Amino acid sequence: MSLIITDECINCDVCEPECPNGAIAQGDEIYVIDPSKCTECVGHFDEPQCIQVCPVDCISPDPAHPESKEALLVKFTKLNPA
Numbered sequence: 001m002s003l004i005i006t007d008e009c010i011n012c013d014v015c016e017p018e019c020p021n022g023a024i025a026q027g028d029e030i031y032v033i034d035p036s037k038c039t040e041c042v043g044h045f046d047e048p049q050c051i052q053v054c055p056v057d058c059i060s061p062d063p064a065h066p067e068s069k070e071a072l073l074v075k076f077t078k079l080n081p082a
């Protein structure tokens with residue numbers, strides 16, 4: 001499941017450099033996560049790095065993009081070819 005940033009985002013830019021998949025970018029008003037690149041950090045870290053660093057806890061799972069851990073691992077492999 002991709003994560004999503006809510007409108008509580010304060011545009012602090014802390015999360016963007018922490019994403020191992022380059023999935024986070026500044027959007028028109030707040031930061032946004034590209035669901036095609038977010039693996040919940042599966043393959044890289046045990047916990048989503050963006051959630052760990054966000055000072056206002058405005059990042060959560062996006063029910064619009066349900067994915068199993070296996071699907072996230074497949075996505076990780078495609079994003080990070082050996």
Ligand code: SF4
Nearest residue numbers: 019038040041048050
């Ligand atoms: S959970 Fe990981 S891969 Fe997804 S946006 Fe956050 S830092 Fe990037």
Ligand code: SF4
Nearest residue numbers: 009010012013015054
């Ligand atoms: S860390 Fe949180 S508040 Fe800061 S830019 Fe990212 S989502 Fe927004």
